[in-house]
Amino acid sequence: MRMENTEDLVRVVLAGLELDTDEDFEHSMEEMLSLVDACNMEVVDVVRQKLPHPEAGTYLGKGKANELKEAVIQTGAECCVFEGNLSPAQLRNLQNITGVEVWDRTRLILEIFSRRARTREARLQVESAYLQYMLPRLSGMWQHLGRQGGASGSMSNRGIGETQLELDRRHINTRIAELSRELETITKTHNVQRAGRMKSTLPSVALVGYTNAGKSTILNKLVEYSGNSDEKKVFQKDMLFATLDTSIRRIHTEGNKDFLLSDTVGFIEDLPTTLIKAFRSTLEEAAHADLIVVVLDVSDPYYRRHKRVTEDTLKELEADTIPRIYCMNKADLVEDYSDQLPKIKEDEIWISAEQGRGLQELLDMIIAKVYSGSETVNILLPFARGDLLNLLHNRAHILSEEYQADGVAVTVNCPAELLERVREYQVAEPD
Template identity: 45%
Template sequence: MEQKQKALLVGVNLNNKSDFKESMEELSNLALACDFQVTGEVTQNLKASNNPLYIGTGKVKEVLYLIEETQSNVIIFNNELSPSQLRNLEKTLKCRILDRTALILEIFAQRAQTHEAKLQVEVANLKYMLPRLIGSRENLGRQSGGVGTKNKGTGEKKLELDRRKVEERIVALNRELENVVFQRQTQRKRRSKNHIPVVALVGYTNAGKSTVMNAMIDSFKISEEKKVFEKDMLFATLETSVRSIVLPDNKNFLLSDTVGFVSNLPHDLVKAFRSTLEEVSEADLLIHVVDYSNPNYKHQIEVTKDTLNQIGAGDIPVIYAYNKVDLVETTVLLEESDTAYISAKKKIGIDKLIELISKRIFNEYVQCEMLIPYDRGNIVSHLKDKANVKSMRYENHGVLLDLECSKVDFEKHEEFLIASDEVTLIEQ
């Protein structure tokens, strides 16, 4: 069994930020998610971070002492380090240095399963690495020009060659990702033609989005193999999974599970995952899943809102699903519109959540009666599959249906309407 790497955490509280303690707790959870063994923590209050080593000389000595004392071989900084700070720290501390961004990228690299996710993570990783490329002294000398080169004799630095290779790789990966984006857009256009509403689960990492999806799958007796991976850890889900949910009254919608958000989510990672996050920005409704048992849930809500604004999804209608209520001691739960208190794991409140979803996305259903001729049996079959048929009676000239159907089906089969003066739009 491979031994876990030991990691020492270092955090600088710039300008006395109020959420610093929570940020360090999250860094610890991120380190655990990356399978590091956390050996200790060093913090410092500073007004600015222009120090060549990011932290003061006194703290550097403290870190050196703790490295020896705890046998740590990785130092993880809660803040993003500049390329020069990274070099100076590695030279001074003589061990591997990660900042928060690099740690998150490492988690994503470990968790990526699909070809698309692997491409997205590699792009983000290369963009992070590009300004941090460090060539050893002996490799920084001039390369000889050689025969057939344009700049005969002048050559290029090894570091410049490395950068060019990285840039070329980024271009190639982005080109491959564009094909994936096109495929996703084609899938979304197909769904749009079918007029099926799309509901996206969003929220902070480990809020329970995948568990909510699986609870929905259980509620409607959908095949077990349709369940998505769920685990109590940060960034368990990196791929978007889409499942069709059919309600007892034949109304159906598509439910998508998406990658979770986190404080200071690297900008390049958000950009790299744009094709995945487009599932969110093009949804008809968002279910913002909140870990209600987390003391910092209000801050996590704000982080999620900020990220949604970044990806152009800030104006999409939202329902809040306060999850893990079984872990909360208080019994006073405020009844609000567009809010459900649930425990996805214990299957508490799922019916209420579905009721809220139905009210928001099925608000243009029509209550009517249609008389379908016997030679148009295909329409009867279609409406039995896609609409809520309340009663069906066989008359002399066809099948009389009392039904509730979508506006699209209503307009498509309007010629078969009877008692049109009594047709009503259903207000959910």
């Protein structure tokens, strides 16, 4: 289906199956509406059913599947979008019944990602995830040709469709391998860049959270607030998955306690595993941070659930041991809090990024965490202590460095664990 460059929204019927175990069916259905919207489509009808478990062949019950077909005909919809994930066979059967394309939740998210991908890396990551998703679902696409394959003899049960299918599979597998190689090269470059940044010794802080929580807005506001107006703004918008890449900005602070702040792709419930795998290198920026700022949209009634999803995703990225701050954003929309911002409770801060309320306090919290126990000291290192100078370059924040006749004069913001080792070279003032 081609929808690019068209103003018209594609009409879709949304289908949802509520299982007995499903506690948050309504939340998922609401989220589907936003996802459909983010894909430039509009929901023209909704078909829902309650069942103890999905039907093996058609996901919905037979009668409901026919109802879905009727809805498609009545509304002139071009596509059916399902709230859950479908097996390849269910997908094929439902396509045959309804006569239109059928997308499940994973497919919809993949489509959104493919529309948003701007950088080369994001595009390669999305293509790889997309092909991995399509691979087991190809057979339905050539089924109509397969039935026409009327050759006799040994080829009789191998229609054109099947031959085409094999060719496609081979082609796709080759392309997936090619993409993995290209992405590996990019990942290596990332690692080198990251190592470079770590050498620059500034602490790194990562904004993470559910999609649309306000991560990019916070990054932009902090850059602006810290007076770093040369930096480019990050794209922020009220839609799911506005950001797919990682942006890193330097935040200037008083007292030379600068840090690097990164903004990356948002999380969502059941983020398809193909996407997590494909976007691993983008997401890994968070896994290497010194501090994670979990951003939550507290005006969303489901924000506690989003918090859980974020925490689970961080665990999956093996980033769950990194210290955290919880930034409760969009608090201007919460009646009980809107006139008392910012509000700070332990590791939690309630702010409104949009209204610029709580920015200084958020900065203070970040700085207190990443520079905790650190101290700015002046030292004069003998030339023989090149090893210590190296260590400081790698693990501390050097504010100034000057080669003098009797050694290297360094003013350094030193983390607590290194302080003891530099004490013997400490001088009152830089010489």
